[in-house]
Amino acid sequence: MAKREGLEVSVALGDAVKLADTDVVAAYPITPQTHIVEHLAELVADGDLKAAYIPVESEHSAMSACLGASAIGARTFTATASQGLELMHEVLYIASSMRLPVVMAVANRALSAPISIWGDHSDAMAVRDTGWIQIFVENGQETVDNVICAFRIGEDRRVLLPVMIHLDGFSLTHVIEPIILPEQSEVDQFLPPFKYPLPLDPKKPVTMGAFGPPFIYTEVKWAQEVNLEAAKAVILECWQEFGKTFGRYYSPVESHHSEGAKVLLLTMGSLSETAMVAVDKMRGEGKEVGLLKLRLWRPFPFAELRQAVKDAEVLIVLDRALSFGGPGGPVCSEVKAALYHETKKPKVIGFVGGLGGRDISMSGFEEMINKGAELARTGSEREFEIFGVRE
Numbered sequence: 188m189a190k191r192e193g194l195e196v197s198v199a200l201g202d203a204v205k206l207a208d209t210d211v212v213a214a215y216p217i218t219p220q221t222h223i224v225e226h227l228a229e230l231v232a233d234g235d236l237k238a239a240y241i242p243v244e245s246e247h248s249a250m251s252a253c254l255g256a257s258a259i260g261a262r263t264f265t266a267t268a269s270q271g272l273e274l275m276h277e278v279l280y281i282a283s284s285m286r287l288p289v290v291m292a293v294a295n296r297a298l299s300a301p302i303s304i305w306g307d308h309s310d311a312m313a314v315r316d317t318g319w320i321q322i323f324v325e326n327g328q329e330t331v332d333n334v335i336c337a338f339r340i341g342e343d344r345r346v347l348l349p350v351m352i353h354l355d356g357f358s359l360t361h362v363i364e365p366i367i368l369p370e371q372s373e374v375d376q377f378l379p380p381f382k383y384p385l386p387l388d389p390k391k392p393v394t395m396g397a398f399g400p401p402f403i404y405t406e407v408k409w410a411q412e413v414n415l416e417a418a419k420a421v422i423l424e425c426w427q428e429f430g431k432t433f434g435r436y437y438s439p440v441e442s443h444h445s446e447g448a449k450v451l452l453l454t455m456g457s458l459s460e461t462a463m464v465a466v467d468k469m470r471g472e473g474k475e476v477g478l479l480k481l482r483l484w485r486p487f488p489f490a491e492l493r494q495a496v497k498d499a500e501v502l503i504v505l506d507r508a509l510s511f512g513g514p515g516g517p518v519c520s521e522v523k524a525a526l527y528h529e530t531k532k533p534k535v536i537g538f539v540g541g542l543g544g545r546d547i548s549m550s551g552f553e554e555m556i557n558k559g560a561e562l563a564r565t566g567s568e569r570e571f572e573i574f575g576v577r578e
Contacts, residue, residue: 189433191367196327196359199366200266200292201226203334205236206374207290210261210381213241213252217271218304219356220294224266246271250278250289257287258395260386262338265289268356269296272310276317282349283318284411285396288341288381289349291319292334295456296356297543305544306356308455308507311484312517318411320350320418321484325459327364330354332435335374340425342381346418353484355457357544369433377432419486439488440495441480444470448477450501450560451533455481455518458505458547465552476556481518489525496526502533503559505574507541515539515571534563540574551575 194202200223204212212231214224230236239256243249246267257263267275272293282289295311297303311321320340324330330352337350354360387393399407423439430436443463445451454462459480466478479495479502481488496502506516514520519537526532536559541547547555555574562572 189367189369189373191365193363194327194366194368195222195361195363196330196354196366197222197294197361198226199327199331199368200334200354201230202368203331204264205230206369206371207262207264207335207338207378208375209236209238209264211239211241211253211256211263212265213243213249213256213263214265215243215246215249215267215271217246217268219296219306219360220266220268220271220292222360223292223294227264246274247278250275250282253289254278254282254285254287257282257289257383258285258387260381260383262342262381263289264291266292266294268294269298269310272314273298276314279314279317279319279349281396284407286347286414287349288338288347290334290337290341290352291349292352292354294356294360295353303543304356306358307542307544308353309509309542311351311353312508314351315485315517318348318415319485320348320415320422321353322350323353323455323482323484324359325457325480326359327362327366328435329437330359331366331368332429332433333437335369335378336425336429336437338381339378340418340422343421343425344384346414346421348415348418353456359457373432377429415486419483419488422483437482438491439481439483440491441482442495443478443480445477445479445495447475448499449475450503450556451477451479451496451499452503452505452552452556452559453479453481453518453522454505455484456507458507458541461547461549462552465549465556468549469553469556487521487525492522492525493529496533497531499533501536501560501563503536503538503556505541505555506537506539509539509542509573519571536562536567537571538574539571545575547574
């Protein structure tokens with residue numbers, strides 16, 4: 188029977204990697220990711236996880252080691268954050284282009300400067316075009332569940348793509364929560380052994396990721412795009428099967444009190460739970476407000492988003508990253524693009540907030556919803572508002 192116990196989310200994440208029977212972990216420590224790989228190192232050292240643990244000299248080397256391990260058919264995991272993810276950046280494109288299903292946990296943290304160890308989504312948004320599947324979680328249970336799902340999704344022969352699981356640094360990674368850890372037998376039944384169809388073999392040498400002249404490069408990139416879009420069906424299938432097996436269901440866009448809501452707030456990550464409390468309070472006061480939580484960032488869930496907002500009059504989008512000199516936040520700009528051709532759509536209002544770990548309280552979300560609804564009614568010359576800034 189599955190156990191429910193109080194665990195630090197980073198430790199529980201490491202336990203999920205162990206339950207997945209991972210073969211190789213290559214990682215370099217960086218705050219606030221460190222507890223994840225420290226725990227995995229302990230599991231390997233104690234013999235609780237039969238895996239190769241590769242302590243490398245940088246995050247660039249960590250991802251490079253993951254490429255080699257995955258290419259020979261090993262189930263491979265790593266974790267990083269912020270500047271470490273940026274140091275990996277060039278190698279991320281190679282993992283997705285070469286169809287290597289590495290799973291990586293990103294403990295989201297603000298990018299410098301100034302130096303910040305606290306969480307926002309600037310690192311996640313900086314890598315949104317690297318070709319990885321990207322999934323956001325908001326609590327410890329979702330973290331454990333989606334790490335297990337990530338291996339099954341990425342390793343599916345119809346997908347063969349790397350997967351990032353995004354969890355907010357400190358506000359989630361270092362929090363102790365009651366978490367259900369499934370039994371090993373349950374995970375073994377849900378997650379089949381990894382059998383890479385084209386493993387590197389010295390007896391049958393091949394070239395991977397070789398030089399691509401102009402006449403072929405576009406064809407390769409288009410094939411990669413088609414495959415990433417097609418992966419969505421497998422993601423939905425996996426989440427459905429996970430729900431049948433473990434009783435917890437996930438979807439690309441999840442709602443809370445959205446039925447009949449004229450004003451919707453869209454969030455991502457751990458702040459969604461605070462936003463839920465604010466929405467509950469406002470609904471109790473008779474206000475027609477609701478919450479949408481964007482879980483699947485790549486591939487982007489166009490159809491699900493359009494369906495979720497079709498009856499709303501106002502959609503308020505909270506970004507936790509700023510697109511400097513652009514239309515505000517990357518999530519809001521993509522939401523607007525997704526709704527551009529819809530004949531019936533809400534007025535979209537963008538806020539950027541929670542940068543560098545700056546808190547947004549329940550009352551802050553109430554203020555954001557009220558202000559967003561007012562801006563939609565009166566109109567605004569600005570494309571977006573930075574929430575809570577001292578002007």
